[in-house]
Amino acid sequence: MANRRAPDRAEPQDEWAAKIAALDGPGRAERPGKPPITVGRIMDAAFALVEAEGFEALTMRRVATALGTGPASLYAHVRNKAELDELLIGEVCARVPVPEPDPARWTEQMLEICRALRDEYLRYPGISRAALAAAPNSLDALRLSEGMLTILLAAGVPPRSAAWAIDAAFLYVSAYCFEASLRYRPDSDADQRVLDRDALAERYRMLPPDRFPSTVAHVRELTSGEGHERFEFTLTALLGGLAPEPGPGA
C-alpha cells in the first residue's frame, strides 16, 4: 500500500500537495554519505548527456549506462521518461533568477528573465521540446511565472493581459529555443536538413519573382538577424503591446 503505484489518474493532486509541502523542507536534500543511485545523480547524468549530445540522445538506456547500470534501475526513482523530462525542465527553471520588481524597468526585467531562460535552454540543445509539453506542471516553472506576474502587476499591467502575456512569452521562448536547437547542430552531419543563412538566402533567390515578389525582393531582411536579435524583437513587440496607461487616470 505504501508503495502503491498510482493508476496515473487519481493521485497527481496529492503529489502536487506533497511537492508544495516539501517547499519548506531541506531543498534537494542529498545525503553525501550514500553512494547509490539517486534522482539527483540521474538528473546530473541526464544533463551531461543532453549538454553533450542533445535532447534526442537523452535515453533511459544511455542515462542508465552513464550510471553504470541497466535501464530498469531508473524506474525506481523516476516514473517515466516524461517525468525525467519534467524534472530537467524544473531544474532549468530553478536556475533562472527572478529580480525584485522595479516598475520603472519592468520591460527590461521581463527580458532578463526570458534571456536567462533562453540561455539555459540553449545550453541543453533540444531540451525546450520537453518544456513545450511540461511547462506549467512544475513548481519551479511556476516560480518564474509568479515572478513575471509580480513584475507586470507592479508595472500596472492589467492582470488578464499580464497572465496571457506570460503564457505567450513562455511559449515563445520555448519554441524559439527549440527551433534554434534544430538550426544549430554543430557536430551531427547525419541529418543536415536545416540550412545555414547563406544557403537559405540562395534558395530564396532562386524563387520565381513573379510568384514570390516580396520574398525575393527582401531576401536580406528575411535572412537577417544576428545572434538573438529576433528574440529581442519579438519579445519587445509582445511586451510593447501591454504598455499600461501610466499617466492620467489612476
Next chain:
Amino acid sequence: MANRRAPDRAEPQDEWAAKIAALDGPGRAERPGKPPITVGRIMDAAFALVEAEGFEALTMRRVATALGTGPASLYAHVRNKAELDELLIGEVCARVPVPEPDPARWTEQMLEICRALRDEYLRYPGISRAALAAAPNSLDALRLSEGMLTILLAAGVPPRSAAWAIDAAFLYVSAYCFEASLRYRPDSDADQRVLDRDALAERYRMLPPDRFPSTVAHVRELTSGEGHERFEFTLTALLGGLAPEPGPGA
C-alpha cells in the same frame, strides 16, 4: 545514376530547384487510371490517421498497414518519416487561403491567415510538432510567408520588422497548436498528464500565498481564456507593436 540516392548532403539544392520548376506543371497530377501506391495515397492515409488518432500515432508501419502493405513499400515514394511530415505540413499550408492585400485591413488579414493555419493544424492534433521542425523548408509554407510579407509591406511595415514578425507569428501559431493538442486529448485516457482548467485552478489555489502571492491572487486570470482568446490576444499584441507611422513623414 538517374535514381542515385543522394548522400543527404549535396543534393537538396537541386531538389529545391526541381520543386520550383514543377510549380508551373500540372499541380499534383495524379493519374486516375493507376491504382498502385502513390505519394498521394500515402498522404491521404497519413492525414486520416493523424486526424483520428493524433500525430503520435503517425507511424510508417501504421500508414503501410492502412494501405494494405508493409512498411518497406513506403520508402520507395518517401525518403523518410521526416519527409512525410514535411509533405503533410506543406499540404496543410497549401490549404490556407491568402487574401489580396488591403492596407486598411492588414491586421485583420494577418489574423485571418493565422486563424486558418491554426484551424488546419488543430484538425490534425499534434501535427504542429512537425511544423516546428520543418516550417521554412516547404514551398507551400513559403507561399504563406510571401502572402504575409506582401500584406505587411503594403501596410507600410518596415521590411525587417515584417520579416521578423512573420517568423514570430509562424512560430507562435505552431507552438500554440502544439500545446493545445496536448491539453485537448479527448479519448486517450492513458496519459492524462495535462489538466483541465478546473484542476489547474485548484492546484493554483493550493499554493502557499506567501510564496506565490500574485499567482494565488489571480487564479482566475491565469486560467481564463475561452476558445482562442489567448491566441487572438497574443497575435494582436505582436502585430500591434508593428504599427507603422502612416501620417507625417513619407
Next chain:
DNA sequence: GCGCGACACGAACAGCGTTCGTCGTACGAA
C-alpha cells in the same frame, strides 16, 4: 544470528524507423 523489506538489475516485450535481398510482374527488344 536471523528475517524481512527495500533497492538494484538481467532479461524480455512490444513497438519504432529503416534497410537488405528477393520476388513478381510488366514492358521493351529481338
Next chain:
DNA sequence: TTCGTACGACGAACGCTGTTCGTGTCGCGC
C-alpha cells in the same frame, strides 16, 4: 511470340526505444 531486364512491392530483419516482470542481493531492525 518469347526472352531479358528493370523496376515496384514486400517479407524479414537490425538496432534502437520505453517500460515491466521476476529474481537477486544487500543492509538494517529485532
